[in-house]
Amino acid sequence: MLKVDLHCHSNVSDGVLAPPAVAAYARKGGVDVWALTDHDEVGGIRAARAAAAELGMRFVAGVEISVTWANQTVHVVGLQLDENNRALIDGLAATRAGREARAREISAQLEQAGIPGAYEGALRYVANPDLVSRTHFARYLCELGICSTTSEVFRKYLTEGKPGYVPHRWATLSEAMGWIRGAGGIPVIAHPGRYKFDATAEGALFDEFRQLGGNTIEVVTGSHTPDQYATYAEIARRYGFLASRGTDFHAPGEARVEFAQLPPLPSSVTPVWHDWF
Known part of the structure; x- marks a missing residue:
């Protein structure tokens, strides 16, 4: 298979x-x-x-x-x-377009919550300057030791109602x-x-x-x-x-399931790739 x-x-x-x-x-x-x-x-x-x-x-x-x-x-x-x-x-x-402005606003809100310099910190994790994302901020907050996982950062800071959430x-x-x-x-x-x-x-x-x-x-x-x-x-x-x-893979050790552990689709569904090969 x-x-x-x-x-x-x-x-x-x-x-x-x-x-x-x-x-x-x-x-x-x-x-x-x-x-x-x-x-x-x-x-x-x-x-x-x-x-x-x-x-x-x-x-x-x-x-x-x-x-x-x-x-x-x-x-x-x-x-x-x-x-x-x-x-x-x-x-x-x-x-x-608009991701940079959102990122700067996220940083400003995190600074109000007592976490200065988050924009510059997040940029250290960015390879494509057009795509500054919440995940980059999450990695920086983990680096600071504020949270132990990126999921924890999202729960505490980057989702709706939390101090670093900025809608887009x-x-x-x-x-x-x-x-x-x-x-x-x-x-x-x-x-x-x-x-x-x-x-x-x-x-x-x-x-x-x-x-x-x-x-x-x-x-x-x-x-x-x-x-x-x-x-x-x-x-x-x-x-x-x-x-x-x-897998929705982003980084080794960061995903809920690694490539080797993700189970197959249930036999009751038809895979999207059923007629590709």
Whole structure:
């Protein structure tokens, strides 16, 4: 059975490793088919594709686009896309705009909470200056010893209602799916179990996604708890969605599940890659 991982990040967005190093780490974990899906950025795909070829892995070009839906941030992964598509490139550039201003506001709020110099500290973890993210701040606060894990930083400082939370208006769901589909790609709702929607709102998200031409959700992902694998497998069957799988890897030791430990999709769902090879 092929081990497929279709959700992964490098230091081109908020990961730690360069794309070739992520490829090597994935291969070491037994991955046969691998996608790089950096946040709002396709600049790492060329290096990732070359590294995957050298390692004997099949490669899938991807991206993870930040979307504002019902006043929350939702992520839509695009798979099997043309990273040179001009509309996609321009759309992602527009989505990235405003990250620096948000980062400076996060830093100002953290300073008010007694943590000065967070912007400069976060920049030490940034490889792509267009993509300063909350994860970079989280790593810096861990470096300071304020929290022991990035998840703890998010809980205490970087989510809604906490002292370092700054909202940002991302792309619309329609825009993101238009860029992905226009580039020949497959839109996927990333880690649906991570969003704080009630059942009605979640159903509305899936309905709009389907109306816009979407037919795939992540079922097994490092951002889901094990019990959510079964929950979203059932939702995939109910909606007629295909299922995707991926670690949501950002850094060794930082993910909930490493490449080698992520379980396969349940046999009750149809993998999004069922007709790719």
